[in-house]
Amino acid sequence: MYAQMVKTDAKGVKTLEEMSPEERAFQERVDRGEKIEPKEWMPEGYRKTLVRQIGQHAHSEIVGQLPEGNWITRAPTLERKAILLAKVQDEAGHGLYLYCAAETLGVSRDELMEKLHNGSMKYSSIFNYPTLNWADIGAVGWLVDGAAIMNQVPLQRTSFGPYSRAMIRICKEESFHQRQGYDIMMKMAKGTPEQRAMAQDALNRFWYPSLMMFGPSDKDSVHSAQSIAWKIKINTNDELRQKFVDQTVPQAEYLGLTIPDDNLRWNEEKGGYDFSEPDWSEFFEVIAGNGPCNKERLGARVKAWEDGAWFREGLMAHAEKHGKRQAA
Amino acid sequence: MGALEASVDRASLFEFALRMGDNTLILGHRVSEWCGHSPVLEEDIALANTALDLIGQTQMWLGLGGEIEGKGRTADSLAYLRDAAAFRNLLLVERPNGDFGQTLMRQFLFDAWHLDMLKALERSADSRVAEIAAKAGREVAYHLERSSDLVIRLGDGTDESHRRMQAALDDLWPYTGEMFLADAVDAAMAEAGIAPDPASLKPHWQAVIGEVMGEATLTVPDSGYSHKGGKRGVHTEHLGYILADLQFLQRAYPGAKW
Secondary structure, eight states, X not given: OOOOSOOOOOSSOOOGGGSXXXXXXXXXXXXXXXXXXXXXXXOHHHHHHHHHHHXXXXXXXXXXXXXXXXXXXXXXXXXXXXHHHHHHHHXXXXXXXXXXXXXXXXXXXXXXXXXXXXXXXXXXXXXXXXXOSHHHHHHIIIIIHHHXXXXXXXXXXXXXXXXXXXXXXXXXXXXXXXXXXXXHHHHHHTSOHHHHHHHHHHHHHHHHHHHHTTOSOOTTOHHHHHHHHTTSOOSOHHHHHHHHHHHHHHHHHHHTOOOSOTTOEEETTTTEEEOOOOOHHHXXXXXXXXXXXXHHHHHHHHHHHHHTHHXXXXXXXXXXXXXXXXXX | OHHHHHHSOHHHHHHHHHHHHHHHHHHHHHHHTTTTOXXXXXXXXXXXXXXXXXXXXXXXXXXXXXXXXXXSOOHHHHHHSOOGGGOOOOHHHHSXXXXXXXXXXXHHHHHHHHHHHHHHHTTOSXXXXXXXXXXXXXXXXXXXXXXXXXXXXXXXXOHHHHHHHHHHHHHHGGGTGGGGOOOHHHHHHHHTTSSOOGGGGHHHHHHHHHHHHHHTXXXXXXXXXXXXXXXXXXXXXXXXHHHHHHTHHHHHSTTOOO
């Protein structure tokens, strides 16, 4: 997940006949389900697209620490605090694996950070929404991690070896997070009237932004067709969104909460729910930097990086002196 | 256990458990404030891990406190439903985070004391105390390894990192003396063989500090002045704000289950 609208530089998906011999051999390996490893030949577009996608995913993990970190100091019990700390720690760890996976494609973590900080790379739109009450921490686990899993489970089969292996590891932890999020929602939904109201409020605010996480419909997108051919995208955005809604509606019913969509109803014929599209103009505003928390989120990351410069330089200087002394 | 409980005043033992658990709770809170804001991703991970250990230790110490008190209070009710004057942590751990150097220096000065304290508590006459100390000691040994390593590297890094680390040490130094001051509770604990006399921990702590600061090219201040009061509930202005955050939900929605 966490990757939205990743461009491929493609103008159209080439047929095997249109490809150079190298491209064709590569595509045939991908079609056979072989993994591509970092030192092997790959089309430049494949490499660039993967850097964008993995980089955006990594950035989402680290920016994603912020909305949840917002409640660590206010978590309502010691156990909830410990669970939340462990979760946010996992997310930083996911960021680390993903930056490492991107490094195998020849781009350093510092270069990617620079692009995050100067706004030329994005992170998932969802993290530009605020966490306003404790149930939001439940909703983030249940809905946001739930949507992430929907996207990441198929990506375990992605064609690029390091990305696939990172996804396998990440998915295990994400499903644990989702269960923890649902557990918070359960406590809130079965709690006092105030807690129940918080739970409903969290669902109301996070529902559509969660649907936006899959990105706008890409059934006619050249970029998506190319990514699917390369197996760095496995399903279309609409397929994943439908799957997410079908999975989540019964969970909301079990909680006794109402999904904020009057058009939501079971469609026997398609074997899935009909539901309202999110407001895509809001999505594009958020992507353009006008979401409720864009400035705070990116500002917090830039501040952390700038305030920490002396720390990183100090460690480098020590390593250099130490190395010199050892050499002398 | 019965014989032991008879030999030590229950109120003192309760007080001692609060001192241990409040230190870890408040320091864990401070450390967790960095989440997502640290200078480098590896530090975000390490700080979350440290905070997690400290919160886990809090659950054990305050859980023991509640058990000793015997009035039905749990680790959570002790953490969330006492006001500042009932907290027993050292003033050092409630100091604001400051820059990352101040956070690391605070951690190092505390870790060096904490590890020695826990090692001594592993030999406690109270088996519950000894068990918690053994478990916490393994975690804190790692905290000290990490914080001392970073203090050395930053002290002996650039001019700026050296300057910041020295400023942090100078700033925090007057808050270290409280760790070694004994009162009636400490005397009762030492007498019963439950905990060491705080003053007995000082020579080794000073040796560790001296060695690390030497390698870090930092100067240990010669001021002997100590701020004190935390152990008896007289805190700095900072604690009230920590508790306002920490306790918000429990205070705003009394009796709710989370």
